[in-house]
Amino acid sequence: METAPRSMRLQIAVAGRTNSGKSSFMNLIAGQDVAITSPVPGTTTDVVEKAMELRPLGPVLFLDTAGIDDETELGNRRIERSGRAFDRADVILLVTGAGVWGAPEERMLAVARDRKVSLIPIVNKCDQTAPAPEFLAKLREATGFEPLCVSSNGGEAERERVLPLLKDALLAGCPEDFLTPPPLLGDLVKPGDTVVLIVPVDIQAPKGRLILPQVQAVRDALDSDALCYVVKESAYRSALANLREKPALVVCDSQVVDLMVRETPADVPCTTFSILFARLKGDMNVLAAGAGRIRSLRPGDRVFIAEACTHHASDDDIGRVKIPRWLAKFVGGELHVTVGAGRDYPADLSKYQLVIHCGSCMLNRRETLRRIENARRSGVPITNYGMAISTCHGVLERVLSPFPEALEAFRRGN
Structure with a gap:
């Protein structure tokens, strides 16, 4: 694996009315044209994804969504697609204009509250119209965050100014379970312990690779300074016989759980990759x-x-x-x-x-x-x-x- 999977990135939805400058804002942050921009309303149809590295947050994924005020039949379908993006968003950036706050923005505030995620206000096109202090105070009170005033057409100098402010806001709004996620298996072992991972290699195994839960389990065992022993199910019995001490933990693919339970000594904890992910992801x-x-x-x-x-x-x-x-x-x-x-x-x-x-x-x-x-x-x-x-x-x-x-x-x- 050469890049962080999408499922392990902080996912940031960019929301707002049509032509509020969502795509321009995302292009500004990315420093490149990753989303099509146009004065024609409804240019963004499907969600546009852009993976980036934002230190110290690490790998992130921006989700550029369709306008939240499009009431046409096609617009309703676009909004439905955007709703799926909000379901997976860890943070929502709400792009609006100076003095622009109405029913669409209130709906987005309700979406964020329902999903228990932060809503960070981005006031765009500030080079055209400066926001009034009273408006900024209203946004601050509604969202709990300091509004970020931006001119998305400001070029590299504007990007250098805005990026540190955005990072600070994202760090403040980032969910705690992203910064300190539940453990995978590290709390079940001690440094020096042996972990045995039973990995079937069958028709469903990707050629030349392991599936993501197996890769993450190997990495977590190594991060925990444990000794990681990866075997196929056909070699599990001999692997146990070769160990001088019993393993501290055995983990298997669920499809061979019968074999693992049958062959594992009663005093050795054992579980499955899917059960470990039940804690990590849900x-x-x-x-x-x-x-x-x-x-x-x-x-x-x-x-x-x-x-x-x-x-x-x-x-x-x-x-x-x-x-x-x-x-x-x-x-x-x-x-x-x-x-x-x-x-x-x-x-x-x-x-x-x-x-x-x-x-x-x-x-x-x-x-x-x-x-x-x-x-x-x-x-x-x-x-x-x-x-x-x-x-x-x-x-x-x-x-x-x-x-x-x-x-x-x-x-x-x-």
Whole structure:
């Protein structure tokens, strides 16, 4: 991996009315033309993404969205697309003009409050009209942030002036769980401990690479000064025999969880990559409680399976084939399963009895938590792939043993 994945970047949505200068502002910050600008309203249709490095924040992803005041039929579709960007935004920059604050801006303020993210006001085109002190005070009171006054056509000198101010605002508005995210596995081991990672190499494994959760687990083990032992499932038994001391932790791909549980000594903690990601990307306790609800499913119930990526499905695809098959065997009959890929995630999930989400390796924490919240608002339990698979195989209590609170949530959810 040569660059930080999108899911690990601070995601910054740039919002505002049509022709407020959102794209010009993003071009100013990037120092290059990354978004088309035009005096014609509605130039920005789909969300435009720009990855950058902003020290000391690190890797970030700007999301240039369509105008929030476009009331045409096409405009409503654009706004719907923008709404998906707001679902994954860690921070929202609201671009407006001097004295411009009305219903569209109030709606964006409500969007930010609903998603519990910061809304930082950007007053653009200040070279044309200087904002009144009373207007700046109003923005300050409404958002809790000092408005950033900008002239997006000011060139490199303006960029050098604005960029440090923007960085300061982003640092102040950045969510705490981005700066100090939940641990992956580092809190489960000590320096010098051995971690064994069981990584199947099968038809679904990308040629010449490991999948993102496996890569992140290796890196986290190394960052924790642990000894990392990566093996295929066929070599796991001999790997244990070769170790002079028992490992402090074993982690496997969920598809071989049976083998891991069967071969791992009872006093050695073990779990799956997907369960580790339940904590890193979402709310582990909520997802564990959702796994407990699998026991109450009945044949004919509706289940929504959410895949964050849009990979080409194989004949034995984990989300489309294997999980539905394991669920049917577990409940004793076929279920009505709907699969959504990429950002195809319904706002209203109330017609389903359960949502099963992937590990979210391609989503950031903000969007995953938003999806969990959507399920809660719809009154539908939600779990993830690893927990669902382990439940169907009767081993979830074993692989949740490193996480006592989640284990208790699963038991309560039964």
